[in-house]
Amino acid sequence: DTGVSQDPRHKITKRGQNVTFRCDPISEHNRLYWYRQTLGQGPEFLTYFQNEAQLEKSRLLSNRFSAERPKGSFSTLEIQRTEQGDSAMYLCASRTGQGGAEAFFGQGTRLTVV
């Protein structure tokens, strides 16, 4: 297993367009998390999945943000009608369900909205 992978690494889009990011977690990890990181800040939690169930989505930044994890494997994060304020690094992490387990992060997708 090569760890958590995210695609694409970079995305430049025009304001108003929709974008979708993909995350492939470590295969035996049942929990998957999405975070957003803006310049000079720590990552901010957005949503998480346990297997295919999205158990927390109240932290998604607006109703333009949505995430899926079909069949409990890879996950996608979609942002509709992008705005310049959406420009950030979007990080994915996966882990097992044990309380203190290590979260493994992908390299992130850097989104630039122009």
Place this chain on the structure above:
Amino acid sequence: AQTVTQSQPEMSVQEAETVTLSCTYDTSESNYYLFWYKQPPSRQMILVIRQEAYKQQNATENRFSVNFQKAAKSFSLKISDSQLGDTAMYFCASINSNSGYALNFGKGTSLLVTP
């Protein structure tokens, strides 16, 4: 609400010296975990060290150790014998069990190790 505060935006240390990064936190949970993560430039976040709150002994991982002061809600990271490869952003984080053990991060400390 859980908060994690890192009061040192930037720090610098010479190679082979020791540096301590500060972190304070606030939580209402009775048992919890604390972490230090490292984010090198343009590379992914990796775990440096973790501490379970009910364990009194401070965690150590090779050159990295923590000073966990539970009553003071303080969780500092000490890096001994600093190496150039330690240059990175360091984030202190707590676990939020109400959000499926999502990490709650501080703003980070940028550490520069100089020759």
